[in-house]
Amino acid sequence: MPTTVYDPPALAPGTLRVYPLGGLGEVGRNMTVFEYEGKLLIVDCGVLFPEEHQPGVDLILPDFSPIKHRLDDIVGIVLTHGHEDHIGAVPYLLKRKGDLPLIGSGLTLALIEAKLKEHRIKPYTLTVKEGQREQVGPFDLEFIAVNHSIPDALAVAIRTPAGLVLATGDFKMDQLPLDGRITDLRAFARLGEEGVDLFLVDSTNAEVPGFTPTERSIGPVLDQVIAKAPRRVIVASFSSHVHRVQQVLDAAAANGRRVALMGRSMVRNMTIAEQLGYLKVPDGVLVDYKKARDIPDDKIVYMSTGSQGEPMAVLSRMANLDHEIEPGPGDTVILASSLIPGNENAVYRVIDGLTKLGANVVHKGNAKVHVSGHAAAGELLYCYNILQPKNVLPIHGEYRHLTANAKLAQETGIPAERTILGENGVVVDLRDGVATVVGQLDIGFVYVDGSTVGEITDADLKDRRILAEEGFISVIVVVDSATGRVVTGPEIHARGFAEDTAVFEAVKPKIAAALAEAAKSGVRDPHALSQIVRRTIGRWVNQSLRRRPMIVPLVIEA
Amino acid sequence: MPTTVYDPPALAPGTLRVYPLGGLGEVGRNMTVFEYEGKLLIVDCGVLFPEEHQPGVDLILPDFSPIKHRLDDIVGIVLTHGHEDHIGAVPYLLKRKGDLPLIGSGLTLALIEAKLKEHRIKPYTLTVKEGQREQVGPFDLEFIAVNHSIPDALAVAIRTPAGLVLATGDFKMDQLPLDGRITDLRAFARLGEEGVDLFLVDSTNAEVPGFTPTERSIGPVLDQVIAKAPRRVIVASFSSHVHRVQQVLDAAAANGRRVALMGRSMVRNMTIAEQLGYLKVPDGVLVDYKKARDIPDDKIVYMSTGSQGEPMAVLSRMANLDHEIEPGPGDTVILASSLIPGNENAVYRVIDGLTKLGANVVHKGNAKVHVSGHAAAGELLYCYNILQPKNVLPIHGEYRHLTANAKLAQETGIPAERTILGENGVVVDLRDGVATVVGQLDIGFVYVDGSTVGEITDADLKDRRILAEEGFISVIVVVDSATGRVVTGPEIHARGFAEDTAVFEAVKPKIAAALAEAAKSGVRDPHALSQIVRRTIGRWVNQSLRRRPMIVPLVIEA
Structure with a gap:
């Protein structure tokens, strides 16, 4: 089900534009862009870990394309906490522009700085803590303590003339945390009184009923x-x-x-x-x-x-x-x-x-040695009730998690049309207390494989899956460039199956015959000849061996 | 940790030998052989489904090697119930000998017969039901109703002069099953009174505390x-x-x-x-x-x-x-x-x-729409207590499940040295109420891939994993057989990464130089030359591209 991509209109003055580049429809690579009057604020910049259908991939990054020509417009990158799925892609963004300022708590910045050191990047940083307010470009930021499975996590309230936005980052509401630092519901209440126009909220555990144990x-x-x-x-x-x-x-x-x-x-x-x-x-x-x-x-x-x-x-x-x-x-x-x-x-x-x-x-299967770091449904209901936000954009989760979170919002009385179920690249404009979807950017996967970033494509991964499932056959034939006659070969090698190449003796005469016929008809182009080889062996291997390996034919002129 | 393989001694008269060929250390391909006085009884013959590190594999069969030369000694195949992990490999065994008699309940046989029909095999069958006793070769079989997630499942008691064995197949103890057919604890009690010498017992849910809901x-x-x-x-x-x-x-x-x-x-x-x-x-x-x-x-x-x-x-x-x-x-x-x-x-x-x-x-994550088909720890304790078996061989499970099951047996008072933790191929001799491990057969994985059985090897799967993670490079060079001079090439193609082959221009001179030097030293053997090509490009690709793809060099003489 490919999403229909369409461009948003030019951003009107006085309107806040919000577009997540990662973390919607997946657990990882969280990143959201906030745009106001030509300036960009980024909240989080994490990585996603690959699944088994992405073999050989080390990491997946958010797709920076929508902002890559606007790096000079970025006024800051807020990092809500120090987990890889929120900070892991920062080195890749800073490689494009090293002086983008990072804003976060002491621990968060210490962790990303240690990471950046390995990439030989020394970042500009602004350390903030709960209760602090900072003006960053046109964005008036307020940081709010939240509890998570790493200390010193922060939610961020973003004020612009377009309204008040609250983004939770990852959080839960452990009422007895080890460090006594609870998610600051008093601040949530105060923001609720002020009027939250848009609430971006962690959906990871929205399907889990009840409350996360302490x-x-x-x-x-x-x-x-x-x-x-x-x-x-x-x-x-x-x-x-x-x-x-x-x-x-x-x-x-x-x-x-x-x-x-x-x-x-x-x-x-x-x-x-x-x-x-x-x-x-x-x-x-x-x-x-x-x-x-x-x-x-x-x-x-x-x-x-x-x-x-x-x-x-x-x-x-x-x-x-x-x-x-x-x-x-x-x-x-x-x-x-x-x-x-x-x-x-x-x-x-x-x-x-x-x-x-x-x-x-x-392990957690036979003893209570783990609790989650995310708010379960019961905790999310508290948030909706205390904030009573005008609009909700569930973030951080697979589609089923986002959907479950939107349902929870609706159960507390938020109208369905004010809960936005979006995918990465959804463009939401906020103005006069109304959030509207105005566009859908084309967002892809950016694969890190070894030292390369973005070189491996989805087509490569498809090739890899075929290679993994079926192996490959290479067929090499040397032909005389003048006559088209076979000089050497076909030499046939297979990997991933049928190590005994004797099975291929049966097809060699067929290939030779097909090439001879082509030569007779005057075909000389090596590429055309290699397509004939591909078809001949492909048909044979499907029929006699019942396989569909990758076939790599090569006709060389000598 | 490869298991130490050693041959069992010749089977002594009056001794029952038991060797599982599948289902120990895995959930699937359940199959156990019972041998007495030169005759073999098989209980179950199932398939295992592959994991992600076995790409392209459709099914995994039990390793029939230990019995493949003894098919004439098989007096029957007891099928405890109709699930694939207990009957799925029957067609592959019957392809070796079509008249091996299948013994099972009405539903079990109907399901395997439908399956065999697709393989164009019409089997010999003996339909049995709970309470029934059958002499099959030297084995006196008694069938006992058990409850599972498919109707008409049977446990089997196997009597020989060496003692009484009870094999549960898969089971649980739903006390209110839909069909009213409970696991027959009265029969278990009667067998317990008679004295169970060896108990082969389903371990799938041994780690799950309590009882499986109805x-x-x-x-x-x-x-x-x-x-x-x-x-x-x-x-x-x-x-x-x-x-x-x-x-x-x-x-x-x-x-x-x-x-x-x-x-x-x-x-x-x-x-x-x-x-x-x-x-x-x-x-x-x-x-x-x-x-x-x-x-x-x-x-x-x-x-x-x-x-x-x-x-x-x-x-x-x-x-x-x-x-x-x-x-x-x-x-x-x-x-x-x-x-x-x-x-x-x-x-x-x-x-x-x-x-x-x-x-x-x-789904089961958000509603109670599923219960397991296997006995949890609480149910297994009932079995141990009512049977009080002399020896226990946990079967059907990963190693952690077998271990948990053995611990449950020990908690009911069965000595640790009488609970046998084995792997596929473990050979257990039963005599005078004592079960002893006397050998360990070499048991491999038999992969079904498309229409082939046992052709794909572990080496092929390793190749497939490398292909999946890294792709491959093929390098073709045509050399003059007399002078060793390069006539055409090197032609370099890669799949699974670096679709733009321009990157390889840098290494072509290196390959040509390496081959020229080899030619100067008198190297003419194409295999030796291809190894030189492999080393040259391998080193380069590791250093410059930081990759370790499969390298397929080919030097052709023309």
């Missing part, structure tokens, strides 16, 4: 599992989940164990979090990984990455006995993390591998 | 959803789930709607189930699909396949508007089915597609 509920479970563990404990989680790591540190300390952090991103992020005061390390609990082996097995906890079954991460390598820590009987492995849809097979392969080695594997 | 709990939910549906209702489920379809028929009838069955397997299976009396069709409810379009939208239910997101099934095609039924606003789609791990992305793509079209999609 992060605090995980501590006692970790404590019990660690208390009972006879030997080593290995905990895997996301490398940015400061509060989860905090609870592991606390549970380890309570049980007289020390903790060794493993994995580059885990060490880097927790070092930043500790330096900035977000992680409170109990005295003497952390131990350098290299010194951990001197500690008795029942006195150590390893904190690692790899909770999503990533093949190169610490946990997968342990499960494959490809790491110096080799789990065995008596060891306990805790996956204190979500299971992101699409990763199931990889994660279960890791769990099975560890189980086979004799380890006791504790 | 199938009956789904009826009211279906009824409510259908009652509220303003337009068409489309229900997708497994095509063999007779009781689920029964509840859809009943809910439709209660709401004054008619039901059209869609999809070849759905129509075929339900026709069989109705003929044999397992499906009770309310008067006048069924309507031929072709006539369904004449029925008003609010009076029709379509019952289809495709609940797992299979791309060619009815539901996926509807979601892609590639079917004559085009769902839209007001239509309701119910996925009354499990979400098999690994299928999440495909299923969610279908859900998102349907949601985008405006349909209301009801």
Whole structure:
């Protein structure tokens, strides 16, 4: 179902234009552009992780095309929090223009700065915190504390003469968060009183009924599992989940164990979090990984990455006995993390591998060692009721999540025509309290593969899928350029099936015959001849082998 | 972690040998061989569905190697029930020997006979039912009713002078099944009194705490959803789930709607189930699909396949508007089915597609429209306690499931050394009430791809994965056989990346230079020359393009 693309009209004075470039119809690469009087404000700039039908792709970026010729108009990039799906594409945008100012909380900016350092970019930054107000170009910004699965997350209220917009970023409403920093419902109430004209709201868990349990509920479970563990404990989680790591540190300390952090991103992020005061390390609990082996097995906890079954991460390598820590009987492995849809097979392969080695594997399927970072339906209803926004644009989610979120809005009394279900590239104009869809930009996927950005196309991925499903056959024939006679070949090679090339003996005479006939009719063009080869072997392989491999014919003149 | 393979000793007289060829360490291709005094009994012969790292594979069969030279010794194949993971490989075994007798319940045999008909095989069959006893070669078989997500499932007790074995097949213990046919705990108790020497038991849900809810709990939910549906209702489920379809028929009838069955397997299976009396069709409810379009939208239910997101099934095609039924606003789609791990992305793509079209999609994530077909931990504990088996061999499951099941057995007092955690090919000898692991056969994966069986190897799949991740480069050079001089080429083509072949101009001189140097040193062998080409371009592509595609060099003499 391709979306109908159509250009928006020229932006009228006094009107705010909003167009998300990513995060609608997908979980990831969140990015929304706000335009007013010729100036652009960007909120978030994240990456999307590929699915199995995108083989070889490392990352997917938002499509910058609608703004790539307008980089000079950008007055700032607000980053709501430090997760990859909100900051991961910043280096790729800054490579186009290095001095675009980044605006975010202390932790968020520290995380993106560490990331940019790897790309050798030193950004311009403006550190803000909750309650702060900043004028950025024509945009009057107010930052509001929200609670999420990483500390220091912010929602942003954007005021222009066109009205008041509130964008939540990712959030939930844990009423007892570890750091006491709750989503600021008083500020939401105040904005509600003022009148929110457009509400951009996280949809990830809109389908989940009820309320997300408090992060605090995980501590006692970790404590019990660690208390009972006879030997080593290995905990895997996301490398940015400061509060989860905090609870592991606390549970380890309570049980007289020390903790060794493993994995580059885990060490880097927790070092930043500790330096900035977000992680409170109990005295003497952390131990350098290299010194951990001197500690008795029942006195150590390893904190690692790899909770999503990533093949190169610490946990997968342990499960494959490809790491110096080799789990065995008596060891306990805790996956204190979500299971992101699409990763199931990889994660279960890791769990099975560890189980086979004799380890006791504790995961969200058999213990309460994870809570989500996103507001469930019950929490979203609170938001709608306290804000009573005039217009709603659900963001951050697959289409089913956006739809569920729009329904929740409607249940609180917001008219259906004021809840906008859009896709990436939808153009929404806000004026006089009314948000209207005025256009649909053509938004594609931008694939990062190795060191290339945007070179791999959807056609390449289709080729890759065919190669994966069916393999390929290459056929090489050398012909005399004057007579068209076959000099050498056909040489036929296949990969991905039928390693025994003897099967192709049957088709060689057919190819030779087809080429001879073509030569007789005067065909000399190598491209035309190679098409004849393709047709001949293609038909044969379909009929005799019942396959449809990629066929790569090559006719060379000699 | 490759399993250490070792041959079992010659089978001693009076000893029963048991070796599973599939279903241990995986969910699928269940098959176990029982050997006594030179005769073989097979229980189940199913298929496994491939994962994403096995591209292009249609099915995976059990490895028949350990029995392929002993087909004349097989006295029977017991099929516990009619699911693909228990009967799907029968056609492939019967192609090796067509007169192997199949033993099973009425519905099970009817389903496999329909399947075999497509393969043009008419099997020898022995229909049995619960309570029945049959001597098959040296095996004294007793069949016991079990409840599962397909009617007419049987467990089988196998008596030989070596002892009494009970194999459950797939089962659960719904105490209020639709057909009133419960798992026969009285028979289990009687066998327990007699003394069960070895218990082969379904592990699929051993990690799930508590009890599987009754199938009956789904009826009211279906009824409510259908009652509220303003337009068409489309229900997708497994095509063999007779009781689920029964509840859809009943809910439709209660709401004054008619039901059209869609999809070849759905129509075929339900026709069989109705003929044999397992499906009770309310008067006048069924309507031929072709006539369904004449029925008003609010009076029709379509019952289809495709609940797992299979791309060619009815539901996926509807979601892609590639079917004559085009769902839209007001239509309701119910996925009354499990979400098999690994299928999440495909299923969610279908859900998102349907949601985008405006349909209301009801699935197990947002309504209680599915219960599992397997016994959860609580039910398994009942079995262990009533049977008190001397030895336990958990089957049917990934390694984590088998491990969880063994733990449950141990919690009821069965010693750890009497619970056998094995992999496919484990050889267990039973004698004097003691089951001992005596060998480990070398068991591989047998891939069905198109019309070929066992031709695709793990090496082919590795090639396919490389092709999928990185694409390939082919390099063709024609050299003079006498001088080794390059006559034509190098011609370089790539697929799966870098469609613009201009990038390769940079490496062509390097290849030519490498070949010239080789020619100077007297190298003439085309294979040796092609290795030089491979190394030259391989190094270049890694360094300049940061890629590791498959490289297919070809040096042709002319």
